[in-house]
Amino acid sequence: MSNIKFENISGKYFSLKVRKQTYRIYMEESGKGTPLLCLHTAGSDSRQFRHVLNDRQITKQFRVIAFDLPWHGKSNPPDDHKNIEYKLTTNDYIELVTSFCKSMNLKKPIIMGCSMGGRIVLHLALKFPDLFKAVIALEGADKLDPYYDLEWLNRPDVHGGEIQAAYVSSQIAPQSETKYRDEILWHYKQGGPGVFKGDLYFYWQDGNFEKKSHLINTKKCPVYLLSGEYDCSCTPEKTMETARRIKGSKYKIIPGVGHFPMSENPKLFFKYLKPILKEIIS
Amino acid sequence: MKLIKNIKKSVNNNPQIISKGKWVHLKFILGVDDKDFIFKINCGKIVSIEKRTVDTKTGLFKISASLISWKKHWLHIPPRDYHDLFAMLSKKIVKIDGNILPLMQNLQFFKDLIASNREKTS
Numbered sequence: 001m002s003n004i005k006f007e008n009i010s011g012k013y014f015s016l017k018v019r020k021q022t023y024r025i026y027m028e029e030s031g032k033g034t035p036l037l038c039l040h041t042a043g044s045d046s047r048q049f050r051h052v053l054n055d056r057q058i059t060k061q062f063r064v065i066a067f068d069l070p071w072h073g074k075s076n077p078p079d080d081h082k083n084i085e086y087k088l089t090t091n092d093y094i095e096l097v098t099s100f101c102k103s104m105n106l107k108k109p110i111i112m113g114c115s116m117g118g119r120i121v122l123h124l125a126l127k128f129p130d131l132f133k134a135v136i137a138l139e140g141a142d143k144l145d146p147y148y149d150l151e152w153l154n155r156p157d158v159h160g161g162e163i164q165a166a167y168v169s170s171q172i173a174p175q176s177e178t179k180y181r182d183e184i185l186w187h188y189k190q191g192g193p194g195v196f197k198g199d200l201y202f203y204w205q206d207g208n209f210e211k212k213s214h215l216i217n218t219k220k221c222p223v224y225l226l227s228g229e230y231d232c233s234c235t236p237e238k239t240m241e242t243a244r245r246i247k248g249s250k251y252k253i254i255p256g257v258g259h260f261p262m263s264e265n266p267k268l269f270f271k272y273l274k275p276i277l278k279e280i281i282s
Numbered sequence: 283m284k285l286i287k288n289i290k291k292s293v294n295n296n297p298q299i300i301s302k303g304k305w306v307h308l309k310f311i312l313g314v315d316d317k318d319f320i321f322k323i324n325c326g327k328i329v330s331i332e333k334r335t336v337d338t339k340t341g342l343f344k345i346s347a348s349l350i351s352w353k354k355h356w357l358h359i360p361p362r363d364y365h366d367l368f369a370m371l372s373k374k375i376v377k378i379d380g381n382i383l384p385l386m387q388n389l390q391f392f393k394d395l396i397a398s399n400r401e402k403t404s
Contacts, residue, residue, distance in 0.1 A: 147368075147371060147372035148368070148371070148372075152386050157383065157387065158383075158386050158387050159387070162389070162390065163386060163387075163389055165390065166368075166389035166390040166393065167368060167389070169366065169368075169390065169393070170365075170366035170367065170368035170369045170371075170372070170393075171366075171369070173362075173365070174359050174360060174365045175359060229362050230362045230365060230369075232362070232363065232366070232368070232369035232372045232373070233372070
């Protein structure tokens, strides 16, 4: 008899067609019940949600799904990627997520995204309020401003993985355990060249929609915002400004956490997430 | 300034930081209020920290902030916005200038070098 104790997460690949492009997509899932779709941050992948996928209290009631966007993690870029400069636009991102939901036949999933994932769920709440049971924006805001130059992220004289990790380490709270901090940074060190930069095009430019976010109808699609005190990218103030614009949205600031609550401090994160999930399905 | 001179000991006694900076051989300036300190680095080790006495003594780039800000950065648990060099940059608490290519090539090294002055306990 083997003594191996497998985690409850299962991973699989499938082909996702979006417009004329077909991508080989990697996804992980765990649990049964209301679908809870999780979207990773810019420049990283679905491993960030391993604690949510492994939490029995959550997976008893929810089918938790996390997938790697094309170009990220174990999902492939398009076949001709060497001839393409990757640049994520709002429309591309919306189509990717809605195509994924359609392919999986997800009925009214709850969608939770972090950082750029936290931004796109707000766009989805605006554009497709009937498709989702609720959206949860982790470190999500309707507008952010860059505080460093993206050109440093993809050039031959600077190591892309190292600088990505060094950049985002500023967004992690000093209270977070070293093992969690290092795991987050490891994912960033593994990103493909130019991918983080291409994601930040959406996060810092194309995806800003502070003039339209007030049109989100939270009666049709409830909006929850959770942000970490130490996030210097999507700061608590940016989240609060967004919450003020989205009437009926609910927000909380998590003390002692940064930009990656689900992977920085899962135990603390669950204290904030679980009541929200309970409220959504009650 | 004793507080600044302490950085030499904290870095040179930390093999992890030295290893991160093993390709770094240069001089840079750490600014504290209106005083500048020239750090000479060789293979990740701090060779010397000298007060800048004349403008012709310089470094490739400069990282500067007020003493109050650096002291907050060096608290055992720094308050938000002071917890990391780039978090401070995002709030314009710290300024960087000069030829920053070597800084960006070794960003975590320089962040760790400066943060090595952090209090070990609260």
